[in-house]
Amino acid sequence: MGGTHNRLMAVECGVCGKLYIPPKYLCPEDGANQFTEVPLSGQGEILTYTTIRVPSLGFEDQAPYDIAVIRLKEGINLTARIISQEEEEFNIGDKVSFVKKEGGAHWFTIVS
Amino acid sequence: MGLRGVSIIGVGSTPFGVLEGRTLKEMATAACNEAIKDAGVDRGQIQAFYLGNYIAGMILGQETIAPLIVNSLGLNREIPSTKVEGACSSASIALRQGHLLVASGVYDIVLVAGVEKMTSASTEKVTQALASSIDMETEGLTGLTFPGYWALIARRHMYEFGTTIEQIGMVSVKNHNNAVVNPRARFRDPTTLDEVMSSRLITDPLKLFDCCPIADGAAAAVLCAAEMAEDFTKKPVDIIGIAQTTGYSSLYEQAQLVALPATVSAAKQAFEMAKLKPEDIDVVELHDCFTPAEIVDAEDLGFFEKGKGGWAVEEGITQVGGRLPVNPSGGLISKGHPVGATGLGQAYEVVKQLREEHENQVAGAEIGLTHNAGGTGGVCCVNILKRR
Numbered sequence: 001m002g003g004t005h006n007r008l009m010a011v012e013c014g015v016c017g018k019l020y021i022p023p024k025y026l027c028p029e030d031g032a033n034q035f036t037e038v039p040l041s042g043q044g045e046i047l048t049y050t051t052i053r054v055p056s057l058g059f060e061d062q063a064p065y066d067i068a069v070i071r072l073k074e075g076i077n078l079t080a081r082i083i084s085q086e087e088e089e090f091n092i093g094d095k096v097s098f099v100k101k102e103g104g105a106h107w108f109t110i111v112s
Numbered sequence: 113m114g115l116r117g118v119s120i121i122g123v124g125s126t127p128f129g130v131l132e133g134r135t136l137k138e139m140a141t142a143a144c145n146e147a148i149k150d151a152g153v154d155r156g157q158i159q160a161f162y163l164g165n166y167i168a169g170m171i172l173g174q175e176t177i178a179p180l181i182v183n184s185l186g187l188n189r190e191i192p193s194t195k196v197e198g199a200c201s202s203a204s205i206a207l208r209q210g211h212l213l214v215a216s217g218v219y220d221i222v223l224v225a226g227v228e229k230m231t232s233a234s235t236e237k238v239t240q241a242l243a244s245s246i247d248m249e250t251e252g253l254t255g256l257t258f259p260g261y262w263a264l265i266a267r268r269h270m271y272e273f274g275t276t277i278e279q280i281g282m283v284s285v286k287n288h289n290n291a292v293v294n295p296r297a298r299f300r301d302p303t304t305l306d307e308v309m310s311s312r313l314i315t316d317p318l319k320l321f322d323c324c325p326i327a328d329g330a331a332a333a334v335l336c337a338a339e340m341a342e343d344f345t346k347k348p349v350d351i352i353g354i355a356q357t358t359g360y361s362s363l364y365e366q367a368q369l370v371a372l373p374a375t376v377s378a379a380k381q382a383f384e385m386a387k388l389k390p391e392d393i394d395v396v397e398l399h400d401c402f403t404p405a406e407i408v409d410a411e412d413l414g415f416f417e418k419g420k421g422g423w424a425v426e427e428g429i430t431q432v433g434g435r436l437p438v439n440p441s442g443g444l445i446s447k448g449h450p451v452g453a454t455g456l457g458q459a460y461e462v463v464k465q466l467r468e469e470h471e472n473q474v475a476g477a478e479i480g481l482t483h484n485a486g487g488t489g490g491v492c493c494v495n496i497l498k499r500r
Contacts, residue, residue: 022250048271048369050263051316052255057240059255067256069264069364079251079364092271104253 008042008098008106010076011035019076021106042098044072044108046090049082070096070108080106115215117338119348120497122151125460128329128448129298130231136168136177140227141184143330147223151334152344155186158334159219161193162209164202164226165452167241171233181225199245200401201486202226203331204455204493208356210335220340225332226457228450238326242451245487251362259323259402261363261488263315266404268369270317273419275407277317281308282425283403284321284445290432291442293471296457298327298448322403327448331456333463347467353386353496355379359489372485374492375412379483382494383414388479390414393496395465395474396436397458398483400443409483410438413494432472440465440472455484455493466499
């Protein structure tokens with residue numbers, strides 16, 4: 001979970017073809033556990049976002065930080081971190097691009 | 113399956129707030145003792161005990177607390193005592209377990225309670241304990257917090273429906289003003305929209321006054337077979353609808369970001385069981401852990417069309433004296449949120465309303481509803497209560 005990858009990876013259910021990030025132990029749709037790892041485009045758009053000013057434990061040195069729910073091009077959603085310049089303005093509908101996976105979280109940047 | 117009717121024949125509650133010097137055991141004992149006395153039952157008649165609690169194990173290092181309270185109360189040791197946990201819904205789950213045991217005919221009289229002691233621990237410890245109901249293998253790794261969760265929903269709701277930040281702030285104003293007369297509330301000072309809007313940003317767009325405070329507190333109820341209720345009290349309150357459902361353990365997996373699916377399904381089940389519609393409800397205590405939650409919950413419960421909840425607040429519909437008073441107790445926002453006790457705290461407030469004994473009485477209230485959500489909407493309980 002701790003490593004850095006520069007391609008956004010999902011798992012695909014071998015039975016129904018549904019994609020999941022993060023991986024599942026069983027496919028909730030059909031109960032199957034045959035998954036294949038597949039790369040995604042890493043492109044998506046912001047569905048909603050917030051700036052966390054009072055952080056969770058272990059995130060104190062990162063505050064304030066931006067979190068968004070992203071709709072990926074492949075049609076699945078993901079809660080992720082947004083890498084932005086200080087107080088950078090962004091909005092719902094803005095396009096984002098995958099940068100890295102770090103500390104188990106996915107990090108995206110705004111595509112201007 | 114033939115189920116019996118179940119009534120609440122007695123309720124008890126401590127105040128919710130910073131109760132310095134009052135321990136978990138003492139608060140639960142006091143609330144239970146008050147409920148037993150209010151019911152007029154003999155302690156020896158109680159046949160089972162269910163207790164809701166969320167974080168005592170994590171912040172106080174105290175577990176196995178159901179027998180602890182049975183022993184403190186001096187109840188019969190031949191009865192079963194069980195703790196249940198479902199984050200902030202824990203006390204409502206205790207109520208439902210008690211209901212099922214009486215409805216099924218296993219027992220006639222059951223005591224249910226909820227308790228939490230929060231203010232004696234450090235903020236860091238409480239924050240970490242509360243965050244334990246976020247999925248720590250997925251969404252928790254992003255640094256998402258509970259106010260953050262509701263900020264994400266609020267911003268999407270504003271985007272899709274034009275809900276304004278002022279409408280969201282008006283929830284805080286209403287609930288603070290409701291709590292002024294409630295002696296059980298933590299915050300009893302009135303506030304203004306200006307004060308809410310100028311309070312410190314916590315997680316954009318939510319500010320300090322959009323967030324409920326932690327609290328110490330306990331609440332309890334004595335449940336009894338409906339057919340026996342009038343042997344004990346002239347004012348039984350019947351549980352006519354009761355449901356518990358499961359939602360998502362993360363926000364991103366929900367199909368839409370402007371509703372809690374577990375609330376929608378629990379409301380549907382509870383209304384079907386009661387054979388009632390949302391317009392039949394006279395008073396509501398719902399889970400306003402953050403101000404946008406009150407707007408979203410009221411929609412999900414079927415009181416307003418999706419997207420119209422903000423305008424209902426603005427138009428005063430949810431004020432005491434409005435068409436549908438919501439959180440006349442002050443809600444979690446002002447009464448406070450002792451997480452494992454909150455669900456029965458809501459039931460206490462609604463029972464007092466239906467018995468016409470409430471400090472902020474809704475005139476003529478005959479049917480009330482409580483709504484109690486846990487975690488990231490992973491648990492939801494809805495109860496519909498009716499006076500005879």
